[in-house]
Amino acid sequence: MAEKPRLSRQAMCDRLAMEFQDGWIVNLGVGMPTLCSNYVDPTKSLVFHSENGVIGYGPLAKPEEVDRHLVNAGGQNVTAVPGMAIVHHADSFALIRKGMLDVTVMGAYEVAENGDFANWRIPPRKGGGIGGAMDLAACAKRVFIALEHATREGKSRLLKRCTLPVTAPGVVKLVATDLGLFAVTPQGFQLREYAPGWTPEEIQELTEARLSIADDLREFRRRDQA
Amino acid sequence: MQNKIYQTFDEAVADVPDGSVFMSPGFGGVGLPRNLLAALNRQGAKNLTGISNNAGTVDAKVDVGTLVAAGQVKKMVCAFTAPTHPSQVTPFVRMYNNNEVDAELVPQGTLAERIRAAASGIGAFYTPASVGTELAAGKEHREINGRMYVLEYPLHADYAFIRAWKADTFGNLQFRLAQRNFNPIMAMAARITIVEVENDIVAAGDLDPDQIHVSGVYVDRLVRIPPPPDGIWD
Numbered sequence: 001m002a003e004k005p006r007l008s009r010q011a012m013c014d015r016l017a018m019e020f021q022d023g024w025i026v027n028l029g030v031g032m033p034t035l036c037s038n039y040v041d042p043t044k045s046l047v048f049h050s051e052n053g054v055i056g057y058g059p060l061a062k063p064e065e066v067d068r069h070l071v072n073a074g075g076q077n078v079t080a081v082p083g084m085a086i087v088h089h090a091d092s093f094a095l096i097r098k099g100m101l102d103v104t105v106m107g108a109y110e111v112a113e114n115g116d117f118a119n120w121r122i123p124p125r126k127g128g129g130i131g132g133a134m135d136l137a138a139c140a141k142r143v144f145i146a147l148e149h150a151t152r153e154g155k156s157r158l159l160k161r162c163t164l165p166v167t168a169p170g171v172v173k174l175v176a177t178d179l180g181l182f183a184v185t186p187q188g189f190q191l192r193e194y195a196p197g198w199t200p201e202e203i204q205e206l207t208e209a210r211l212s213i214a215d216d217l218r219e220f221r222r223r224d225q226a
Numbered sequence: 227m228q229n230k231i232y233q234t235f236d237e238a239v240a241d242v243p244d245g246s247v248f249m250s251p252g253f254g255g256v257g258l259p260r261n262l263l264a265a266l267n268r269q270g271a272k273n274l275t276g277i278s279n280n281a282g283t284v285d286a287k288v289d290v291g292t293l294v295a296a297g298q299v300k301k302m303v304c305a306f307t308a309p310t311h312p313s314q315v316t317p318f319v320r321m322y323n324n325n326e327v328d329a330e331l332v333p334q335g336t337l338a339e340r341i342r343a344a345a346s347g348i349g350a351f352y353t354p355a356s357v358g359t360e361l362a363a364g365k366e367h368r369e370i371n372g373r374m375y376v377l378e379y380p381l382h383a384d385y386a387f388i389r390a391w392k393a394d395t396f397g398n399l400q401f402r403l404a405q406r407n408f409n410p411i412m413a414m415a416a417r418i419t420i421v422e423v424e425n426d427i428v429a430a431g432d433l434d435p436d437q438i439h440v441s442g443v444y445v446d447r448l449v450r451i452p453p454p455p456d457g458i459w460d
Contacts, residue, residue, distance in 0.1 A: 030310065051334060052253040052407045068256070068460060069391075069403035075254025086403055088410045088439075089253070090342035093335030097353065126323050127307030128331055135335030135355040169358035 004197045006178035007220060009146070014039040014223045015193070016105055016144045016176050024102035025049055027136055030074040032146050033105040039223065047083075048072075049101060051132040053092035056084040073132070093132065097139045104140040106133060108147045110162045113188035113209040115172045117145055118164035128165075137168035149177035149206060156208040158182065158189055179203050180220055187212055193220040230397050230448050231427060235265035238420050238447045242271045242385060249341065249386040249416055250278040250290050251408035257401065259387040260458040261422045261451055264288045266298075266387070273300045277341070277381055279334060279408060280306045281318035288458060294318045294327055301328040303381060305337055331361065336378050338411060343380035345414035350379045386416030388445075393423045396430040397445025398438045406439065413440045420447040424459075 013035035020026060020036075022044040028034050037048065037059065047056050050073045057072060058081035066077045087095070095101070108119040117137070121128030137143050147157055158175065175182040180203055181193040189207070191200055192214040204211050232238040239262060242248070248266075252258025267288065274293065281302045282291015293299050295317035307322055307329045309315050321327045332340070333355045343351055352375035356362045366377040388409050391402035399421060401409055413419045427450055430442075451457040 050404075052256075052404050054404050067403065069405045071254035071256050071404050073254075075256075080403075086406055088406050089334075089338040089408045090411045093338050096335055097355065121308065125308060127319070127329065129306045129308045129310040130331060130333050130361075131305050131310075132334040134333040134359060134361070135353075138354045138357060165360050166358065 005195075006149075007195045008178075010035050010038065011220070011222060012146050012176040012178060013105075015181055015221055016146060016174065018221060019144070019174065020044060020046055020103065023047075025100055027051070027096070027101050027104040027140065028073075029104070029106040029133070030131070032107050034072075034074060034076075036105055049092075049095065051089070051092055053087040053089055054078070054084065055087065055095070056081055093135055096132070096135050099139055099141060101136070101140040103142040103144055104136040105144045105146060106136070108145045108157070108167075109164055110157050110159055111145050111147065111172055111175050111184075112159045112162045113184065114161070115170040115184045116162045116166045117143070117168070117172050118162045119167050121165045123165070130167075133167050137171050142173045143168070143171045144174045144176070145172050146176050149179040156206060158207045158209050160209050179206065182211070183214070185212070190214050191217065193218055195220050227396075230446060231395065232447050232449050235261045235422065235449050236268060238262065238449050239265045239269050242266060242269060244271050245273045246271060246384040247275040247277065247382070249383045249408075249412040250276060251388065251412050252289065253279055253404065253407040255283070255287070255460070257389050257405035257407050257409050258289060259389040259422050260288045261449070262387040262420055263290065263292060264458060267292050267296055270298070272298050274298050275301045275303070277303045277337075277383055279337065280304055281329070282316050284314050284316055291316050291318050294321060299327055301330070303330045303332060303337070305332055305334040307331045333361065337381070338408065340378055340381040341408065341411045341415045344382045345411050348380060350377055352377055381415070383412070383416040384418060386412040386419045388413045388419060388421040390421050390423050392425045392428070392433060393421060393445075393448050394428050394430045394433050394442065397421070397442030397448060398430070398433050399440040399442075399445065400433060400437060401439050410440050414444045418447075419445050420449075421445055422449050422451050424451055426450060
């Protein structure tokens with residue numbers, strides 16, 4: 001198949017961020033998901049929560065704005081916004097476990113059509129990097145995943161069943177890849193939006209899991225089409 | 227009343243014996259007791275068990291990884307035992323892969339709650355985190371109101387090394403912004419709590435009682451961080 005342009009990471013994260021609703025409490029995972037905060041809809045007011053107990057932080061700090069005591073979950077210096085509050089780590093995760101987060105956005109190695117996903121361990125490598133992912137995945141109201149559609153070797157990351165140890169079973173609601181937007185339904189993955197220039201058949205060909213097609217299938221919405 | 231103020235970090239950690247269990251807070255490098263860890267590194271205690279969010283980073287700054295790399299730590303209890311990115315292989319990860327240090331991997335919220343359980347006299351608790359994953363295998367499960375939970379036990383420690391913003395002579399502590407992270411719960415969980423303080427230690431009564439994050443009853447030793455280069459500030 002000829003190489004067609006794929007969606008950028010920023011476009012993927014923009015699209016997930018378009019789903020955020022006014023007043024939502026949002027937790028963005030380290031790495032790609034932090035790009036979601038670059039999508040700003042002035043009609044919506046969001047509360048960004050970070051695992052280290054910062055509730056209500058703002059954009060990344062410019063060099064002259066850096067406060068050495070204020071970082072997000074990735075250790076990046078962020079700015080304070082009016083209404084920010086600080087709690088300790090146990091209270092920060094109490095908030096998570098209570099189900100206060102409207103959405104958590106994470107990266108992943110794999111997502112399965114039953115809503116399982118894997119992002120913490122690659123056997124036979126020893127150990128894993130969990131951080132707060134298991135707490136977030138088990139307890140947030142919604143789990144959104146941003147990931148490349150295929151591995152570097154071209155293997156589908158959207159699977160019938162995860163092959164890697166799962167982070168939480170049956171929790172994923174929405175997935176953005178560089179080929180489109182996919183809802184996880186009781187019937188499995190549903191293609192809702194396709195990357196410009198791609199057909200559903202071409203996307204299916206690169207996907208191990210069986211895709212159903214949304215009735216209102218459309219082209220992937222970009223920042224200026226929200 | 228007992229004098230809690232020590233002049234040097236070395237004096238404050240001098241009695242930490244081999245085999246101790248210690249807690250080290252810090253997240254994203256903020257609120258991390260680098261001065262006390264550096265002193266413990268100089269002191270040389272061995273066979274330590276460390277409880278911390280991670281086991282050090284790839285930068286050259288002093289952290290728990292400094293003790294691991296020096297062979298002072300036999301086991302880490304933490305939320306990361308593999309790098310989140312291939313470029314982030316720390317001394318701990320290398321040693322863990324070579325079976326030179328042991329580790330228990332714990333989801334971060336469970337880690338925090340296990341510390342709080344130790345700090346608050348709770349015998350165990352049920353959490354939904356990790357249910358359905360290999361980390362919950364072999365643990366006691368219980369369905370409560372239709373939801374499955376896994377039983378987790380407290381994490382106790384002999385020593386907590388703490389980094390605070392302000393303190394008074396009684397040991398009452400205040401933290402600033404994201405510096406707080408694991409500091410309050412670790413300060414309250416350990417048997418002996420040693421604190422490095424970023425500001426001059428004020429007289430008891432000079433901090434507003436309504437603005438205290440950790441009561442001085444939990445705090446045993448305080449050291450004011452000296453200006454650089456003697457003190458480590460970031």
